[in-house]
Amino acid sequence: MSIEVKHVTKHIRGVTILDDVSLSVSNGAIAAIAGPNGSGKTMLMRLIAGLITPDKGSVVVDGATIGIDRAFPESMGILIESPQFLSAYTGRMNLCLLASIRDKVGGEAIDKVLEEVGLRKDDKRPFRKYSLGMKQRLGLAAAVLESPSVLLLDEPSNALDRDGVRMLRRLILKERERGAAVLWACHDRELMESLSDEVYYLAEGHIDGHEIFAGRGLS
Numbered sequence: 001m002s003i004e005v006k007h008v009t010k011h012i013r014g015v016t017i018l019d020d021v022s023l024s025v026s027n028g029a030i031a032a033i034a035g036p037n038g039s040g041k042t043m044l045m046r047l048i049a050g051l052i053t054p055d056k057g058s059v060v061v062d063g064a065t066i067g068i069d070r071a072f073p074e075s076m077g078i079l080i081e082s083p084q085f086l087s088a089y090t091g092r093m094n095l096c097l098l099a100s101i102r103d104k105v106g107g108e109a110i111d112k113v114l115e116e117v118g119l120r121k122d123d124k125r126p127f128r129k130y131s132l133g134m135k136q137r138l139g140l141a142a143a144v145l146e147s148p149s150v151l152l153l154d155e156p157s158n159a160l161d162r163d164g165v166r167m168l169r170r171l172i173l174k175e176r177e178r179g180a181a182v183l184w185a186c187h188d189r190e191l192m193e194s195l196s197d198e199v200y201y202l203a204e205g206h207i208d209g210h211e212i213f214a215g216r217g218l219s
């Protein structure tokens with residue numbers, strides 16, 4: 001239940017996207033990545049998720065080196081960019097389909113997570129008719145559905161209304177309480193600082209600062 005990024009460098013078409021980035025997130029901790037547009041937050045998350053590979057350095061999730069021991073982290077919830085689902089299926093049908101891949105959770109857990117994110121389990125509308133906020137809520141539901149040991153959330157408050165942001169707060173804190181290692185990026189500074197145990201600052205692909213918020217259980 002941990003993420004360790006060790007001296008990772010990534011170039012794309014001759015451009016340095018990540019430059020000697022190191023960070024760690026332990027179980028039961030919420031770490032944020034903050035930085036301006038284009039500083040590399042999404043790329044860093046894609047790298048941790050095993051969606052791109054580093055040119056130098058390594059990513060270790062729950063003790064397994066990604067790209068060597070395993071292609072992808074074994075137990076990971078992920079919300080990166082706009083959530084994609086089958087457009088003709090309802091939210092519940094989409095979650096059922098996802099759950100059927102690993103067969104770890106059943107209908108009861110699906111109904112519970114839908115309620116948690118504020119979606120109705122009996123909503124008959126297909127995903128394509130969902131509003132942006134509903135799509136985001138379904139993306140969050142999919143990310144936490146199987147109680148993953150690591151959770152990567154890129155701008156999870158996007159498109160959420162005030163009630164949705166309150167739901168997001170509850171959800172992230174519950175995930176930490178459960179013992180997940182949570183790494184997230186959020187442009188809402190107040191929200192990011194109020195929830196995170198620590199923040200890594202990224203600037204032009206390198207870590208420019210690291211702040212630990214006292215009194216939240218990290219030392």
Ligand SMILES: Nc1ncnc2c1ncn2[C@@H]1O[C@H](COP(=O)(O)OP(=O)(O)OP(=O)(O)O)[C@@H](O)[C@H]1O
Nearest residue numbers: 012013015017035036037038039040041042043044
């Ligand atoms: N598919 C791609 N091919 C090449 N370069 C890319 C690609 N996607 C992103 N980049 C570049 O990688 C760098 C980091 O982008 P990234 O999306 O990680 O930034 P970010 O910090 O998440 O920004 P934002 O706050 O806007 O979401 C940028 O310079 C961007 O132009």
